[in-house]
Structures are given as structure tokens and as C-alpha cells.
Amino acid sequence: MSLLVKAVLFCGLLQPVSTLRCFYCSQFDSQPCREEEKDCSSSETSCLAATATTTFTAGGITNASVKTCVVPPVCGGPISINLGFLRTTVAMECCSTDLCNTAPFPAPYKDTTPNGRQCFTCVDNNCTKKLNCLGNEDRCFHASVVFAEGQASTVKGCLSQYACTKGALTVLDATLNGEVRCCKGSLCNSAWHAGQQLFLLLVSLASIQLFF
Helix, strand or coil: CCCHHHHHHCCCCCCCCCCCEEEHHHHHHHCCCCCCECEEHHHHHEEEEEEEEEEECCEEEHHHHHEEEHHHHHHHCCCCECCEEEEEEEEEEEEEECCCCCCCCCCCCCCCEEEEEEEEEEECCCEEEEEEECCCEEEEEEEEECCCCEEEEEEEEEECCCHCCCHHHHHECCCCEEEEEEEEECCCCCCCCCEEEEEEEECCCCCCECCC
């Protein structure tokens, strides 16, 4: 190989790798969202705009929205997680060109139609209560989670299939970190079942924030 060719190849290696740029901002309830341009990492090849809504059966709704860079596995949905006493939904839109997430936040996912599936849920220490799943909640789950103070607990409920994929729940700010197992079929989460295992960031039982 000639010296000239080697020099050209070497110079080519020194060229900076172009990375994606996305708008970034986070918004909680009625707070304003001030967009800033953000340089994404080499693994973050998509821009995201997401809207999360948590509805408490005892009353009250929490809304949060975010725009940022994400890795492709995060994109998809909508996601719905139903614990009985609260339900969190996440609507998201992704794109893959510079500063493409400039559009308004997606409308919240609001489908509350019972879909005929039932899953067990936990009320206090009783995990035999039956929960009617809503919208696209086509899976049941069983989670052994640990609270921030170290107390262990069991969480069960309905969730959408997409929430059982790696990376799907990284759009949620979580205070619970646990091993979650998903299963298909009504009332399949009465105990641990063979199936896909993954580590998910679950929605906080007290509030929700978007995590990035």
C-alpha cells in the first residue's frame, strides 16, 4: 500500500462521527416545557416525544411529557400498566432525523374499554383480587419489587405487550426496581410463570415522572 493511500485512510479515521441531535425538554402537569437542542450519544439513534398519564382510582391525575434522545428499543407503544389502584399510560412518537421531534407532544392514550382479559392484582397483602384489563393491556405480570427503603413487596396487574420488551419502560421515572415476568392468558399471573423475564423500571406507586 502506498504512503499516499495510507495517509488518506488515516485522515478518514480522524473524521468525527456525526451523531443525532434532538430537542430535549420535560414537562410536568401545567409547567412550561423549554426546548433545548441535545447531542445524542452514538447509541441513541431516535428522537422521542412522549406523554405519560397516571390515573388514581381514589382520584387524581398526574401528567408528564418529555422530548429527548433514545435508543431504538424504547420506541413503540402505546404502553399501559394497570395495577388496579392506579393506571399509567405512555403515548410516544419517534423519528430519526436531526431535531425531528419538534411537533407537539402526542395525545395521551385514553382507551379505557374492557378487553375481556383479567389479571390478578394486589390489594394490601391480598394478591387474589381480579382486575379487568383495559385497552391494549393484553398481558398479565407479576413483579417482586424493592422499595427505596429496602422493603420488598409483590405487584401484579395488567399491561400491554410492548411493555414486556427490553427498554420499553425506560421512559418512566421509577422508584421501584424489580424482576418482572409477563404472561399471556387471563389470570396467568397467580404465581411465577415460565416466560420472558426482564428488568423493568416500574411506575412509582406515589407519582410518575419521566426519566432521562
